[in-house]
Amino acid sequence: MGNKRILKGNRLPFSRRIIESAMEIGLYPYFIPVTGEQGHRVKMNGKDTVMLGSNNYLGLTEHPEVKKAAKDAIDKFGVGCTGSRYLNGTLDIHLEMEELIADFMGAEAALMFSTGYQTNLGTIYALAGKDDYIISDQYNHASIVDGARMSRARVIVYAHNDMCSLKDVVGEIPESIGALEVTDGVFSMEGDIVKLPDIHRICRENDIMIMVDDAHGIGVIGPHGSGTAAHFGLDVDITMGTFSKSLASMGGFIVGREDLIFDIKHAARSLMFSAAPPPSNVATAMKALQILMDEPEHKDNLWKNANYLKDGLHKLGFDTGASDTPIVPVIIGDEPPTVAYWKLLLDRGVYTNPVVFPATPKDRNLLRNSVMATHTIDDLNFALDMYEEVMQEIPLDEPEG
Ligand SMILES: Cc1ncc(COP(=O)(O)O)c(C=O)c1O
Secondary structure, three states, X not given: XXXXXXXXXXXXXXXHHXXXXXXXXXXXXXXXXXOOOOOOEEEEOOEEEEEOEOOOOOOHHHOHHHHHHHHHHHHHHOOOOOOEOOOOOOOHHHHHXXXXXXXXXXXXXXXXXXXXXXXXXXXXXXXXXXXXXXEEEOOOOHHHHHHHHHHOOEEEEEOOOOHHHHHHHHHHOOOOOOEEEEEEOEOOOOOOEOOHHHHHHHHHHOOOEEEEEOOOOEOOOOHHHEOHHHHHOOOOOEEEEEOOOOOOOOOEEEEEOHHHHHHHHOOOHHHHOOEOOOXXXXXXXXXXXXXXXXXXXXXXHHHHHHHHHHHHHHHHOOOOOOOXXXXXXXXXXXXXXXXXXXXXXXHOOEEOEEEOOOOOOOOOEEEEEEOOXXXXXXXXXXXXXXXXXXXXXXXXOOOOO
């Protein structure tokens, strides 16, 4: 082939050469395989490693009853759906799960999608169109950003969890035009909780629909882990959740009023044109949800562990930002020391998520630690000891305030 028609594409802002040199010196932090069970400890690079970088908050991927439910579903339904929910892909277990979710969330109706990403894409596309506005927090998840783009609505972004900025944005929108406020419930990188009471007041006063992405709230906050709106005792129009975190599986859902869910069900392209979630995924999430409802000890352990790790990191002098949840960031600052911290921790047997620009502001690169209900005190003490060792190698400035 000639080289006249070279596609520019949408490649990353850094070049292949930078990635390859990071690989050569062992500082490439992505696609590292876990070999074997995905629990609070995993095998990585052949080494026993404390897992502080997963969204398996309740540790249910390892639960024997959850595994059995997945295997039983395979025996009963086979392995895949091979078609859209619209056509051959709706099984009775999908409908049963939707009923269970609606019941758990105290909502009129639920609708399930194949991933959380597709849930946001399809729902936002169905709710807002080219004549509408979408109001979106600066730190919202990429699936919200992509759903908003796909919808062709006018998107206005406000400063993260900043109610003055939100009010300004609301003031810019003509009163006669429809608007949808979308926000994460628990923000995925820094673990802070949305200021939902303020958002609720502002949006209700201005007749603006509210959608909360509770991917990191379900199973974690609110009564029985029913999420952010329940945590604050508020109602919102749509809550979105995913099976891929506390519920140990893969798939996504929304809950809301029956008529709204009906409309979304018949407009969401990501539901229409993609195969339904396999029965084993649904059965996994269903069993995990039943465990969440019946066995509060998992959520209690999660919080005990989260507070223990956060206290330990504070005692060592680390800045954990505005975290209010089991997502506990360690704010490092610049990118090079962040990647160095990540690598030194991994070499010592602690896996964290390096979160670097553009996923965070340039001066706020961080390591994202996420705690699990199944971490033992030994796991957490080990991680804290390793943080202390690394801090001696790379001292950081004291956090302000
Ligand atoms: C806030 C948020 N929303 C949506 C998603 C997408 O969910 P899934 O991974 O289940 O597709 C994620 C996953 O990272 C998330 O963190």
